[in-house]
Amino acid sequence: MNIVRATFRIDRGDFQLEVDLTLPGRGVTALFGHSGSGKTTLLRAIAGLERAKLGLFSLGDTVWQDESRDIFVPTHLRALGYVFQEASLFEHLTVKGNLEFGLKRIAEPKRRFNLFEVAELLGIGNLLERRPVSLSGGERQRVAIARALLTAPQLLLMDEPLASLDLKRKLEILPYLERLHDELSIPIIYVSHSPDEVARLADHLVLLDEGKVVASGLLTETLARIDLPPTFADDAGVVLETVLSSNEADSLSRLDFQGGSIYVGQRYEALGSRLRCRIHARDVSLALVKPQATSILNILEGRVTSVVSTNTPGHVLVQLYVGPTPIVARITERSRRDLSIQPGSRVWVQIKSVAILA
Amino acid sequence: MNAQDFDAIWLTVKLASTVTVFLLLIGTPISWWLARTRSRLKGVVSAVVALPLVLPPTVLGFYLLLAMGPNGPVGHITQALGLGVLPFTFPGLVIASILYSFPFMIQPLQNAFAAIGDRPLEVAATLRASPWNTFWSVVVPLARPGFLSGTILAFAHTVGEFGVVLMIGGNIPGRTRVVSVQIYDHVEALEYTQGHWLAACMMVFSFAVLLTVYTFNPQTVRGREA
Numbered sequence: 038m039n040i041v042r043a044t045f046r047i048d049r050g051d052f053q054l055e056v057d058l059t060l061p062g063r064g065v066t067a068l069f070g071h072s073g074s075g076k077t078t079l080l081r082a083i084a085g086l087e088r089a090k091l092g093l094f095s096l097g098d099t100v101w102q103d104e105s106r107d108i109f110v111p112t113h114l115r116a117l118g119y120v121f122q123e124a125s126l127f128e129h130l131t132v133k134g135n136l137e138f139g140l141k142r143i144a145e146p147k148r149r150f151n152l153f154e155v156a157e158l159l160g161i162g163n164l165l166e167r168r169p170v171s172l173s174g175g176e177r178q179r180v181a182i183a184r185a186l187l188t189a190p191q192l193l194l195m196d197e198p199l200a201s202l203d204l205k206r207k208l209e210i211l212p213y214l215e216r217l218h219d220e221l222s223i224p225i226i227y228v229s230h231s232p233d234e235v236a237r238l239a240d241h242l243v244l245l246d247e248g249k250v251v252a253s254g255l256l257t258e259t260l261a262r263i264d265l266p267p268t269f270a271d272d273a274g275v276v277l278e279t280v281l282s283s284n285e286a287d288s289l290s291r292l293d294f295q296g297g298s299i300y301v302g303q304r305y306e307a308l309g310s311r312l313r314c315r316i317h318a319r320d321v322s323l324a325l326v327k328p329q330a331t332s333i334l335n336i337l338e339g340r341v342t343s344v345v346s347t348n349t350p351g352h353v354l355v356q357l358y359v360g361p362t363p364i365v366a367r368i369t370e371r372s373r374r375d376l377s378i379q380p381g382s383r384v385w386v387q388i389k390s391v392a393i394l395a
Numbered sequence: 396m397n398a399q400d401f402d403a404i405w406l407t408v409k410l411a412s413t414v415t416v417f418l419l420l421i422g423t424p425i426s427w428w429l430a431r432t433r434s435r436l437k438g439v440v441s442a443v444v445a446l447p448l449v450l451p452p453t454v455l456g457f458y459l460l461l462a463m464g465p466n467g468p469v470g471h472i473t474q475a476l477g478l479g480v481l482p483f484t485f486p487g488l489v490i491a492s493i494l495y496s497f498p499f500m501i502q503p504l505q506n507a508f509a510a511i512g513d514r515p516l517e518v519a520a521t522l523r524a525s526p527w528n529t530f531w532s533v534v535v536p537l538a539r540p541g542f543l544s545g546t547i548l549a550f551a552h553t554v555g556e557f558g559v560v561l562m563i564g565g566n567i568p569g570r571t572r573v574v575s576v577q578i579y580d581h582v583e584a585l586e587y588t589q590g591h592w593l594a595a596c597m598m599v600f601s602f603a604v605l606l607t608v609y610t611f612n613p614q615t616v617r618g619r620e621a
Contacts, residue, residue, distance in 0.1 A: 086517050112520035113529075119521035125514050129536040188523055216577030275617070 038370075039097030039191065041066075043222055045082045046091035047248075054089075054248040060241060065218050065225045067239035069232075075142050075248040077122075083226065084113040084119050089230040096192055096224075118185030120195040124177035126169035132166040132180050136183065141186035149189035158220075159183045159213050175206035179213060186217075189323070193217075193225045199234060207234075230364050232272045236260070236315045237394040256393055261363030263345050263354040271364050273315035273347075273354055276394070281310045296360020297333045301391050313394040318354060318367035320389040325376050327385050335388040339364060343380055344373065358386060364388075396592050402569045403593075410573060411483070414447040414492040415500075418549045419542075421493070422500035426545075429501070430508035445498050454493065456562025459491050463563070483565045485553035491563040492553045499548040507541020509533065510597075544608050553603040555597070 039062040047054040054075045060066045068076045077152060081087040083094055088109060094102040101110045118139075126135050136152055137271075156162040160178040169177060178198055180284070185193060198214075199207045200387040211234075218225065218238060235242065244251040251266060252259050261275045279292035281304055290304040292312060299314070306312065328336060338355040346353050353373050355366045364386060371374050378384065425444070429437060447455060462469045463481040470480050481487030512533060519529040535542070557575040564571030566580070572595055581590035 084521060090578070112517070113523050113525050118515065119518075121518065123514075125518045127515065127518070127533060127537075129533075129539075139522070142523040142528075184522065188521075333618075345533070 038226065039063075039099075039176075041192070041226075042091040042093065042095045043079075043083055043110060045079065045089040047082065047087070052078075052248060054082070056245075056248075056250050058250060058253055059244060060224065060226070060243070060253075062224055063222055064240035065227050065238050066241040066243060067235040068226060068228045068245060069229060069235050069239075070245035070251075073247075074245040076230075076245055077196055078197050078248075079245070080119075080226065080228050083334075084117055084215055085110065085115055087120075097193070099303055106367055108319055116189070116191040118188055118190035118193045120178075120181050120185050120193075120198045122197045123198055124174075124181040124376065126172075126177055126180055126184075130169075131165065132161065132169065132172070133169050135169065135184050136165075136187055139184055141153065143188055143279050147189055150187055152187060155183045155186050157171075157371045158216060171226070173206070174202050175209045178202065178206075179211060182213070182217070184209075186221075191223055193221070193223060195225065195227045197228050198231070199231070200229075200332075211237065218245060220391050233315075233394075236274075236276050237313065261356060261365055262354045263343060265367055266391075272317075273367060274315055274320075275363060275365050277314045277316065277362065279312050279314055281308055281312055283307055283308065294362055296358070296362040297337045299337075299388065301393060304393070315391075315392040315394055316364060316388055317390075318365040321364060321366035322387045322389070323355065323357075323368060323372070323376065324387060325382075326384040328387060331387070332390060333387045335391070336362075337386045339384055339386045341378055341380055341382040341384060344378065346370070357386065359386060396589065399568055399572075400577060400589065400596060403572055403574045404596075406569065406571075407554055407573040407577050408576075410488060410492060411550045413489050414496060414553045415550045416545055417489070417493050418496060418500040419546065422497065422504055422545065422549075425503035426501050427530075428509055430505045444501050447495050447500050452556065452558025453562055455495060456491065456559040459494070459559070460562055463487055463490070483561055483571060484565060485564075485570055488560060488571050489566040492556060495559045496552045496555055499552045500545040503541045503544035503548065504538065507538035507544075513539050535595045540611060543611055547604055547608055551601060555601065 038109065039061065042058040044057045044061070045054055052075070056079055062390060068079060071077050078087060079210050082089050082092060090104065090239065092102045092104050096217070100108055101115050102108060127138065136156065140148065140152060153162065156165060159182060161176060161179050161183060164172065164176060164180070172180065182198065196338065199210060202210070215238065227238060239256045242256045243253045244259070244265065246266060252262060257278065263273065265342045277294045281290060282293045283291045284299065284303060285291065288303040289300045290302070291298050291300055304312065337359045339359040341355055341357045343356045344353050347367070351370050352367060355368050355373070355378060357364055357366065429441060441541070458599070460482055463468050464470050465474065465480050471482055473479065481490060515533050515537060516529055519533045525534060555575065560571065560573055560576055566572050566576055574597060578590050578593045581593065
């Protein structure tokens, strides 16, 4: 495991970046925050495109920057892949020329992927002879991702690779990104301001606000935190890692997670497939006695761990655990008072809807 | 056309080619620096480079004559090196022409380099290309229209010069007498027919050059796409 360590101080007068992070050596880490929060600056500092006067970056035993020892490895000597927000393909080269650009600059024994395999993985095998100008936005971005992968990076950096695309193109690329996540054993640092993308792709979540790290931890745990600044609570909700355990006769599927199971509309994946679900706090309601005679299918028993007010007047966020799995509910302050819900309360959790992410 | 006319044409082509090659070698790094730098010297360097655009060629020629003459600073150096003095020689003419045509090479190149921006360079760095390697594999191909314009304009402008040539090179057949001076001689000698021939050749040549530039110029191409 190549643990990622990143410490940067950048002062640009009107903007300060001050981060000190330790990130897992595999899986997708999402850098999430609003525009101007410093996500892209942090990513550029990691790549060495921007040099922080105070900076330390290491990937396992490899040190790319340590200003205290005067170490700064220039970008072109770092084994990283970088996907920019706009695909930034070389317009003077064909798709194949773009893919070969990085590939031919690394020594043969270090190459990990074959050009045609990567082109197949990203569904661009039939575009190799085309010029970048003739590609759609989604195709360009897939070429950019393939181009970065072919340099056999030990770290893949992606700066909102989907931001410049419309929803249709996004949906076209997301499955490829999920495949990367499943098939690559290198850490991916993924900048995004879209909660949906983060929920779908990330394993580890770093929340940035005004150049500072607000939270950093496992996605499921971090999303379940209700003590974060209100800006991040707007879209509160948790992500559950589930396993498809059975398909029932009435066209429902059962998904098991640690601590319980939920029912969703029929899934066509193989039994045993891992599925990620998102449960929005606004879709969760609470009851003190087990609801009988209700049309809501998913009713679980849980224990409240904390309650905080939100920036919507009259509403609170309740964090509770179903077994070891955290869930967040958004209810009115009046209901909280009437039911006298407080840390330690045993409650029945009613889930109105579950979004399957993958 | 007589033998002297052909000598003049050959000399002109030789001069313009030599000057263009030197301008590509010197102009490329200077244009790159001008396009990328944030130094305060940028303004000064730009102004110096652009001087030949506004100075009468005789002024430029006059100062070059003084500098390269037996008592000028350049003259001292060339004499100390055993090269003699440069005025009224082909190398002297080359140096004067390089200075005179400088902005015609620099400006298209500088614009082309500036239009590339930072992004392709950053992308190349993340794809393991060193800065030197990036220059050849990314910058040069992307700036090709700039190189084309710069080369053609510098060549054509050198072919068309007259004032500087007269000041520095004088009028020595086969050594410094280029086409424009030859035409002047024909007219002075009232040889209008010969003058016509050469003048018409220059007209056709200049038109062809400008047509090429405006056909391949990146700005015209971009305008058409937009």
